[in-house]
Each structure stands twice: as structure tokens, then as C-alpha cells.
Amino acid sequence: MAEPNRSDLMIAGAGSASGGNYNIVKISGNGDLRGDFACSDLIVQGKAQIDGNVEASSSFISGKAEIMGDLRSDHVKVQGYANIRGDVNCKEMRIQGKTKIKGNITGEEIKIEGGTAIDGNCSAESFLVRGNFAIGGLLNAGQIDIKLHGGSRAKEIGGEKISVRKPGITFRIKKFILTSILQINIGLITEIIEGDEIYLEHTDAQIVRGNRVTVGPGCTIERVEYKDHFQCDTGAKVKNQQKL
Amino acid sequence: MDEELISKxxxxxxxxxxxxxxxxxxxxxxxxxxWFVRKSTFTGQETFFPRNKILARIEKIKNMKDDLSLDQLADMFSPGLVSTSFTKEELVKRNIVINATMDIFAEYFKDTGSFSFEKILYAYVIDQLLQTGDISLEEAKILLQTLDDHYPSFQGRNCELIFMRKLGISTCLLSSSPSEVFFEKGARIVFRMNLANSIEELKIKISEG
Incomplete structure (x- = not known):
């Protein structure tokens, strides 16, 4: 995307700019950007308010960014706070800060290490979580690997390999305190999980369907439908099970 | 449109x-x-599919997935247009259109060079309709005009071609799909055609060579 005649846009203090084609867009102060942007690199270290769609080959947000439109970027990294009102379309996305997405997110590899809220659907080849997330629609990924660090939600989950685990002993203590005393659930809550190979821990679901299903400790599941193999931990509650 | 559904x-x-x-x-x-239709059943929410469409689609995917990558298959099924062009002779030779259609077509688009995918699509649609006898040669020209004028404004979104007659007068329209259209009693709908299906068929025909 690098074109020689594109210029850089740098905002170091407070400033505003209008949309267009740029090489590098770097905001380390407070920037108010209006219109659609196409650039090679978007770097937000301060606070940026972007009033349009953004197309960038790579974007790095370590401050605070608010994008009113869609974000299309091959590589996205969020270490601060990002609020995207439209859809996100990326190859690789890494979230270490806090991110809110109003639309859908499509990518190849999505890695979440902070807190993420997605109102729409999430689809990726691989979806890795070491934190917590909330997805309003369907989470659809080839490989779903979730290590729970807090309460997470998704309306539906579908994919090939799905694994939900707790990270360590501290989680049990945290879960015990929060669920029994404060009555806050910190596991994963979902309506339906469908996949080929499913391993679950601390998951609350209505229906789990798959070829090979393993239900680990701390799960509450209304109904399991499986094809080849089903295994249930003694610390799990499964009301109904059926082999298809 | 009540279609027979099949559960997931x-x-x-x-x-x-x-x-x-x-x-x-x-x-x-x-x-x-x-195609993912959500309905509530006694076991909670379930997903259903339009039975005939999904079975045909899965059959096609299963048949072709050994020869083509999933991305190539996706291109084939998407209503988006591909960038291919053929000359008049090639179109006839590849059995995409018959000679009679080609004549109207060449007359409408004055140049006789090569045709883009979009143009080939118009020719293919009209060719099929002429062969089934749904429309006359005169009507084919109206259709061609409508497609040429308005199809590009859909910008790759799915649309439907509706052709009707009343008291011997015929007319046609393009509407975005899925949408609902209601007609007066005296009108006879000759056909409703989903262009996405035609694009799919045409892409398969082209790739088969």
C-alpha cells in the first residue's frame, strides 16, 4: 500500500484533520479526524476520534481510539482502549487492552488478552482468549481456545475444535468467592455450542452438540447430543444426554 | 415464500x-x-435451512471441493462478478449462448470485441429465457436494456428479475432480493428469476471450459 507520493499525518498536540490517503497516520496528542482514511500505518498513542471508515495495512492503538465507521486492517493491535462502531475486517488482531466492537468482526487469527465486547458475530480461523469476552451473536472459528479469566458470554459458539479451560487454582477460589457470595458468574455462559471436538470447563450452556464431547468440572449443561464419544466429569451437571 | 425447511x-x-x-x-x-433461519422449538432455538437450496449447495460443495480450494468455491457462489471476458465466437463455442441470442446481443452492444462477465451474464440470462420460450425476441431486447441500465446499480448485491404480462403487454423489473413484491390480480407473472443462481451457473460453465 506504500505509495511514494503519500504524505504522513502527525498530530502531536491537539489537532484535527480531514480524511484522505496517507502514508503514516500518527496521533500522539488529541486528534479529531473527519472523513474516511486510507493509510499504511495507523498509530494512536494519545486520543483519537475518527469520524469515518479506516483502511490501514497495520494499526496500533496504545492510547484511546474511537472509530465511528469500519476498520479494515491486516494487522491490528490494541493495548489501550478501542471503540469501533462499525465492522472490523482483519487478518490478525491482538487485543491486550479493552475493545468494544458494535458490528461484526472477521479475521484469520484473533487473540484476546484483555476484555472485549462484540455486539455482532465473530468469525475467525483461530480464536484464542486469555481474558474475558462478550459476543452478542455467533462465535464461529475453526479453532477456539479459551482460557477463562473472568465472566464471558457468547450467544452461540460453533467450530471444529472448541476448548474452554480455567487457567489455575486461583480461578477456583475466585469463582467460589464470586459465585457463592456475590453471585456473579465468572465462567462461560452460552446458549448453544456445536463443534467436532469439544472440551468444556466451567461452562453454562443449554445445548452442546458434537462428535466428541468432554464435559469437565464446573459445567452446567441442559442437554448434550454426541455422535462418537462422551465423557463427563463428576463435578459437572448434565441433565440430559443423547447419542445420535 | 413458504419453503420446505430442514433442521440443522x-x-x-x-x-x-x-x-x-x-x-x-x-x-x-x-x-x-x-439461509440460516432461526425458529424456536421445544428444545429452544434451532436453526433451519431452506431444504432444496441447502441440499443442492452442499452436494455441489462436496463434488467440487477436491478440485477447487474453499476460497475459489466461495468466489463461485458469491453474487460478485469475476473478471473474465470472452469474444462472441468463444461464447457460442462454449455453449453459453446460442447463435440466435448472440445476434440480438451483438446488435445491442454495437462493438463486436470481447464481452465482460457482466455482459455475458445478460446474454446467458436472456438465452435461457429464449430457449424455454418464456419471452419473444422483441421482449428479449427490453430485458437486455433493463439489465444493462440497472443491474450495475446493485453493485454485486443479490437481485431478482421479474417479468410479467397483462393483456398482451409485457414489462419487466429488477428488485433487490430478498424482498416482497405484490402484483395486481390481472397481471400474469411469467417468471421470477434470482440472478445469483444464474451467476453461479454461469461461473461453473465458464470454469468447466
Whole structure:
């Protein structure tokens, strides 16, 4: 995307700019950007308010960014706070800060290490979580690997390999305190999980369907439908099970 | 439009595919989002599909997935247009259109060079309709005009071609799909045609060579 005649846009203090084609867009102060942007690199270290769609080959947000439109970027990294009102379309996305997405997110590899809220659907080849997330629609990924660090939600989950685990002993203590005393659930809550190979821990679901299903400790599941193999931990509650 | 539906569970059993495959194909846009119909049943929410469409689609995917990558398949099923062009002679030789259609077509688009995919699509649609006898040669010209004037404004979105007659007068319209259209009693709908299907067929024809 690098074109020689594109210029850089740098905002170091407070400033505003209008949309267009740029090489590098770097905001380390407070920037108010209006219109659609196409650039090679978007770097937000301060606070940026972007009033349009953004197309960038790579974007790095370590401050605070608010994008009113869609974000299309091959590589996205969020270490601060990002609020995207439209859809996100990326190859690789890494979230270490806090991110809110109003639309859908499509990518190849999505890695979440902070807190993420997605109102729409999430689809990726691989979806890795070491934190917590909330997805309003369907989470659809080839490989779903979730290590729970807090309460997470998704309306539906579908994919090939799905694994939900707790990270360590501290989680049990945290879960015990929060669920029994404060009555806050910190596991994963979902309506339906469908996949080929499913391993679950601390998951609350209505229906789990798959070829090979393993239900680990701390799960509450209304109904399991499986094809080849089903295994249930003694610390799990499964009301109904059926082999298809 | 009341179509026969099939539940996800029955579909997987009938076609012998797994949940993982279904979700992968959905991710790759091989199965369009609007085929996923959600309905509440006694076991909670279930997903249903339009039976005939989904069975035909899965059959096609299974047949072709050995020869083509999933991305190539996705291109084939998407209503988007590909960038190919053929000359008049090639179109006839490849059995995409017959000679009679080609004459009207060449007359409408004055230049006789090569035709873009979009133009080939118009020719293909009209050719099919002429062969089934649904429209006359005169009417083919109206259709061609309508497609040429308005199809580009859909910008790759799915649309439907509706052709009707009343008291011997014929007319046609293009509408975005899915949408509902109601007609007066005296009008006779000759056909409603989903252009996405034609694009799919045409892409297969072109790739077969």
C-alpha cells in the first residue's frame, strides 16, 4: 500500500484533520479526524476520534481510539482502549487492552488478552482468549481456545475444535468467592455450542452438540447430543444426554 | 415464500457432514447468511435451512471441493462478478449462448470485441429465457436494456428479475432480493428469476471450459 507520493499525518498536540490517503497516520496528542482514511500505518498513542471508515495495512492503538465507521486492517493491535462502531475486517488482531466492537468482526487469527465486547458475530480461523469476552451473536472459528479469566458470554459458539479451560487454582477460589457470595458468574455462559471436538470447563450452556464431547468440572449443561464419544466429569451437571 | 425447511440436525445426518464443516463453510461464505433461519422449538432455538437450496449447495460443495480450494468455491457462489471476458465466437463455442441470442446481443452492444462477465451474464440470462420460450425476441431486447441500465446499480448485491404480462403487454423489473413484491390480480407473472443462481451457473460453465 506504500505509495511514494503519500504524505504522513502527525498530530502531536491537539489537532484535527480531514480524511484522505496517507502514508503514516500518527496521533500522539488529541486528534479529531473527519472523513474516511486510507493509510499504511495507523498509530494512536494519545486520543483519537475518527469520524469515518479506516483502511490501514497495520494499526496500533496504545492510547484511546474511537472509530465511528469500519476498520479494515491486516494487522491490528490494541493495548489501550478501542471503540469501533462499525465492522472490523482483519487478518490478525491482538487485543491486550479493552475493545468494544458494535458490528461484526472477521479475521484469520484473533487473540484476546484483555476484555472485549462484540455486539455482532465473530468469525475467525483461530480464536484464542486469555481474558474475558462478550459476543452478542455467533462465535464461529475453526479453532477456539479459551482460557477463562473472568465472566464471558457468547450467544452461540460453533467450530471444529472448541476448548474452554480455567487457567489455575486461583480461578477456583475466585469463582467460589464470586459465585457463592456475590453471585456473579465468572465462567462461560452460552446458549448453544456445536463443534467436532469439544472440551468444556466451567461452562453454562443449554445445548452442546458434537462428535466428541468432554464435559469437565464446573459445567452446567441442559442437554448434550454426541455422535462418537462422551465423557463427563463428576463435578459437572448434565441433565440430559443423547447419542445420535 | 413458504419453503420446505430442514433442521440443522437432519441436514448433517442426511449429508453426512460435521458441525465443524458446516461452520467452516459458513465462515468462508459458501453458505449465505440468509439461509440460516432461526425458529424456536421445544428444545429452544434451532436453526433451519431452506431444504432444496441447502441440499443442492452442499452436494455441489462436496463434488467440487477436491478440485477447487474453499476460497475459489466461495468466489463461485458469491453474487460478485469475476473478471473474465470472452469474444462472441468463444461464447457460442462454449455453449453459453446460442447463435440466435448472440445476434440480438451483438446488435445491442454495437462493438463486436470481447464481452465482460457482466455482459455475458445478460446474454446467458436472456438465452435461457429464449430457449424455454418464456419471452419473444422483441421482449428479449427490453430485458437486455433493463439489465444493462440497472443491474450495475446493485453493485454485486443479490437481485431478482421479474417479468410479467397483462393483456398482451409485457414489462419487466429488477428488485433487490430478498424482498416482497405484490402484483395486481390481472397481471400474469411469467417468471421470477434470482440472478445469483444464474451467476453461479454461469461461473461453473465458464470454469468447466
Amino acid at each position: 440436525k437432519d441436514l448433517l445426518e442426511l449429508t453426512d457432514i460435521s458441525y465443524g464443516q458446516l461452520y467452516r463453510w459458513k465462515r468462508k461464505n459458501l453458505i449465505p447468511e440468509d
